Amino acid sequence: MKTRMRAVALVCLLLALLGVFPASVLPLPGSVAGDARARAGQLEELQEELERTRRLIEEKQAEFERLQSQERSVTGELARIGRELDILQGELTDLESRIARTEESIAETAVEIADAQARLDARTDLMLRRVRALAEVGYVHYLEVLLGSRSFADFLGRFEFLRQILAADVELFDQINEEKRQLEQKKAYLEEQRSELVALRAETSARKAAIAQRKRASERILNDIRRSKEATAQALDELEEMSERLARLIVEIQRARQQSGEIPLFAWPLDGRIVITSGFGMRYHPILREWRPHHGIDLAAPMGTPVKASAAGTVILASWAGGYGRCIIIDHGGYASTLYAHLSGFRVSINDFVAQGAVIGYVGSTGYSTGPHLHFEIRLHGEPKDPLDFLPPR
Incomplete structure (x- = not known):
């Protein structure tokens, strides 16, 4: 603010x-x-x-x-939670169905147990009536039946008859006990299975509730x-x-x-640390190998470094200029201009108005150059001046 x-x-x-x-x-x-x-x-x-x-x-x-x-x-995350909830809802639906089927089986088993109990009661009643009948006619000892045999074959026949009666009585009791045991075992198993399913349903419902809580928290975060x-x-x-x-x-x-027509306040045409490799004035030219005036300053910079307008003005040259290579000249009004040489490329064209600090081109090594650098000049009334007299300290 x-x-x-x-x-x-x-x-x-x-x-x-x-x-x-x-x-x-x-x-x-x-x-x-x-x-x-x-x-x-x-x-x-x-x-x-x-x-x-x-x-x-x-x-x-x-x-x-x-x-x-x-x-x-x-x-x-919300999409993943939604998929988890769908899966859990499917599991809950399946558990509800399994619990319902188990309860139906328990109910059916209860009917079977009641039916078996009725049959057990009927068989027990039959045995009691047989006992009462024997009591009414008198107890016949098995030994008397055997001793009353007329022959050995008759003895064996009577013995087998008595054995079958005894076996039938024993088998009847065994059947009753086994049927009762199996029905009770089946009922216990079904009730245990129902308890497990109910516990699993409760666990799944708890998981669903926890995930639903995560969903609400994520929705709040998203909002x-x-x-x-x-x-x-x-x-x-x-x-x-x-x-x-x-x-x-x-x-x-x-x-x-x-x-x-004011003389502008010039800014450095490169950002960052400034390294001047050749100053303004007389110098020994590295290519022509003779002493010649150097009308600007050379600034070291890597190939492709952005070059910026030192002051606002109108581009009056953006082309090849002999030993300057690719060169840009900006007219700053009145009698001031700046020159940028040995560029690798342009970002502006002739007649473009550029603001101070706008990127106009890129450092290169075109023209008479021994390596990537920017040659920079300031001219007043067309006369080259030492840029260091106009640039701010760095």
């Missing part, structure tokens, strides 16, 4: 300098209003504000991209991210709008200064 307010104040100040606002609206001391160097200082402050705004734009763009990445991540993203996008739009306004105003001011 402070940066934005400072930028707005600077815009108003520079508009006043351009005559957009009357002096009564934004009063300035007469010495400042009429002092070109003071206006240049204000322009430099505006350019610094533009640079700060552009850095803020880069920060907001990085923040916006980070939020976009987070949004994609959380959206993907927060989207709100932050929207706010960042709005701030980014405002910063970009401010940047465009500042850039337009700077170009207008620089154009006005160019038309006024």
